[in-house]
Amino acid sequence: MIPTLAWTPEGVRFIDQTKLPLEESYVLATTYEQVADVIVTMVVRGAPAIGVSAAYGVVLGAMRTKAGTAEEFAPEFEKICARLAGTRPTAVNLFWAIDRMKGLFGKLLVPGATMAEVRTRFLADANAMYEEDIAACKAMGAFGGALLPVEGGVLTHCNAGALATCGYGTALGVIRSAVEQGKRIHVFADETRPFLQGARLTAWELMADGIPTTVICDNMAASLMHAGRIQAVVVGADRIAANGDFANKIGTYNVAILAKEHGIPFYVAAPWSTIDTATPSGDAIPIEERPAVEVTHHGGKQLTPHGVGICNPAFDVTPAKYVTAIITERGVLRAPYPESLKEMEFVAG
Numbered sequence: 647m648i649p650t651l652a653w654t655p656e657g658v659r660f661i662d663q664t665k666l667p668l669e670e671s672y673v674l675a676t677t678y679e680q681v682a683d684v685i686v687t688m689v690v691r692g693a694p695a696i697g698v699s700a701a702y703g704v705v706l707g708a709m710r711t712k713a714g715t716a717e718e719f720a721p722e723f724e725k726i727c728a729r730l731a732g733t734r735p736t737a738v739n740l741f742w743a744i745d746r747m748k749g750l751f752g753k754l755l756v757p758g759a760t761m762a763e764v765r766t767r768f769l770a771d772a773n774a775m776y777e778e779d780i781a782a783c784k785a786m787g788a789f790g791g792a793l794l795p796v797e798g799g800v801l802t803h804c805n806a807g808a809l810a811t812c813g814y815g816t817a818l819g820v821i822r823s824a825v826e827q828g829k830r831i832h833v834f835a836d837e838t839r840p841f842l843q844g845a846r847l848t849a850w851e852l853m854a855d856g857i858p859t860t861v862i863c864d865n866m867a868a869s870l871m872h873a874g875r876i877q878a879v880v881v882g883a884d885r886i887a888a889n890g891d892f893a894n895k896i897g898t899y900n901v902a903i904l905a906k907e908h909g910i911p912f913y914v915a916a917p918w919s920t921i922d923t924a925t926p927s928g929d930a931i932p933i934e935e936r937p938a939v940e941v942t943h944h945g946g947k948q949l950t951p952h953g954v955g956i957c958n959p960a961f962d963v964t965p966a967k968y969v970t971a972i973i974t975e976r977g978v979l980r981a982p983y984p985e986s987l988k989e990m991e992f993v994a995g
């Protein structure tokens with residue numbers, strides 16, 4: 647199993663995703679500020695992994711405080727949550743995890759409650775989120791794997807794999823499960839400019855599993871689809887709005903339009919913690935703008951002329967009309983999404 651992040655007695659250990667695939671090294675965060683930094687710098691990335699990392703960040707905040715009781719800790723707790731929530735705006739899993747810790751703290755905040763108690767309960771809940779995330783990926787995989795063809799090419803964008811979750815992955819979990827079901831899948835991984843999550847991370851983790859993978863530049867998908875080499879697309883999501891529009895890595899929208907044009911099914915795999923029914927449509931999803939240096943430079947080498955204008959939105963929004971199905975751990979949802987999302991929330995929630 648790929649060790650994306652792990653709780654240790656010293657702190658949270660992250661595989662450094664900025665260094666993969668050439669170097670497998672680890673970063674240990676021992677304070678909540680360090681957890682916030684590893685999220686901002688994308689040592690850890692991917693919506694579910696960010697959420698669970700933030701929960702462990704809150705645990706570290708509670709471990710390092712000088713406060714002796716929950717009441718004394720309350721103002722510091724707010725500061726810790728605000729710092730972690732300010733790291734990346736698009737993936738709703740971050741806010742979902744912080745809100746869950748806030749809900750727990752609300753219950754623990756009774757006169758006389760000690761920090762020892764708070765620490766124990768915080769760690770238990772962060773560990774539960776970690777385990778639930780892996781279980782959700784496995785369930786999603788089983789539902790989604792059944793949708794993929796018995797044989798053929800499957801295109802994915804960015805990295806929605808073990809590295810983006812606590813293990814197994816969402817979109818890559820669907821592919822893993824299809825392979826486990828005996829399907830002969832060949833993955834086409836978009837390189838995913840500018841951070842190259844596809845070329846570096848998806849390729850690395852699929853190769854580790856022995857799943858046949860070909861990296862393509864982002865501008866090659868149309869041609870491969872036209873040539874009949876792609877039978878399905880499966881991607882992850884950072885936030886799914888109440889109407890089924892969803893945000894995912896920049897370039898996902900292009901792929902969705904291409905899939906529709908070529909009559910290829912386009913699946914979105916995401917845990918329920920990515921669904922944000924409080925956001926009515928994709929227009930209301932905040933899109934993170936990342937530093938220009940991610941576009942101007944690669945591997946420390948400058949690619950563009952000094953002073954040129956740069957635009958670097960990290961995500962785009964794909965309208966629901968392009969989505970063949972949303973695969974969750976609760977089951978597979980089909981259009982109309984406002985109704986199917988509400989129904990699934992009501993039945994399972």
Ligand code: MRU
Nearest residue numbers: 691692693806810816882883895
């Ligand atoms: O900027 P990143 O690398 O955090 O973006 C990640 C993605 O867009 C993933 O596709 C998404 O978080 C789903 S991960 C299971």
